[in-house]
Amino acid sequence: MRNRSLTFAAVEAGKVLLRYLRKHPTGATFKELAGALRQANLEHDSEETARRGIRYLQDYHDAPISPVRADNTWVLEDPEFTIPLVDPTQLDLASTIFAAAVLEPMASPVMRTRIERMVEMMDLVVRQRGEEAKVRRTTLTASITTGMPTDADIIAVLSEACARRRVIEIDYYSPWTDEHKRYTVEPWQLRVHDGGMYVRAYSLQAKAARTFRVVQVRSLRRLDGATCVGKRPPLDELWGDATGLGVDDDRPGVAIVRVRGSYARWVELECWDDSQEDHWSADMTVLERRVEYRSCREFARRLLSLGDALLSVEPRALHEEVAAHARALAARVSTSDEREL
Secondary structure, eight states: OOOOOOOHHHHHHHHHHHHHHHHOTTOBOHHHHHHHHHHTTOSOOSHHHHHHHHHHHHHHHOOOEEEOSTTOOEEESOTTOOBTTTBOOHHHHHHHHHHHHHHTTTBOHHHHHHHHHHHHHHHHHHHHTTOOOSOOGGGOOOOOTTOOOBOHHHHHHHHHHHHHTOOEEEEEEETTTTEEEEEEEEEEEEEEETTEEEEEEEETTTTEEEEEEGGGEEEEEEOTTOOOOSOOOOGGGTTOSOOSEEEEEESOEEEEEEEEHHHHHHHHHOOSOTTOEEEEOTTSOEEEEEEEEEEHHHHHHHHHTTGGGEEEEESHHHHHHHHHHHHHHHHHHHHHHHHHO
8 A cells, every 4th residue: 555645635535436436337537537526516626636536545545446448537446345434335334333243242341332433433424424324233233152252452462463473472371270371472363263262373382383262361461572483374274274164173074964854944054164065855854064174072062052953973083072072961961960859
């Protein structure tokens, strides 16, 4: 993105011109663009202002606008391109409200307040443009039973470390052992998975890539002056070689899961992973799903939630993991019932 001087007239012109080009997919000349500025009753409506507006969109927002003919006709190559924080559309507002609702169960109070403020500001811009907002913040809510609120300050530091290749030290709490440990890490990327946020990083202690659950990071500090030594993988390999569902690594493979009855129709609507392939039995009573998984133990717990709708599981390792969990649960519940009696 190039850095150029900016004027209020160029910003206002850029917003009008972007809307105009979205409505005119075949493009427009600077004369026609200047006419659009006059129609919008802008104080500055010359062809020179139109040129500045186009430059503003290109330089500050990387807008895909380019000349396509000898008569200097300018075309917006991506008709869906918007500048949401400067000139939001109804769809931008609806998307932000959707994101706010989805993130609410796992966002901290500080983050929720800021997201809510973003929605309010976008709504105000839409109204100031003379449009009636077609969506409201209160029209959409969400609940995620496994959501784990994460400290906004910790997310900010981790995000900066990912972007700027910084080294940090984290105080990491393990609920399994009830212990605190310190790790020196080079964060690569944050990821939200099943209501929890994770960070993939190079661990200097392990001298290898590791995954940490962000909610378990109790405190952290930047190690100014420290140099990153871990080799950062390509983006599509940051979380490991396997592309299947999950963030844990444990005997990855490809599952064939058969589910029956009305629950099978429900499962068909769920996306477990982009790799999944579904096939129905001839009588449409059994759904067979073939899907990649990254962690045998993690995926087994997901399959247990299907209850008695689960008919069969392959491969053998995954089948045994599910069966072992089921046996242990059945034995524990039976023992508990006997104690109560």
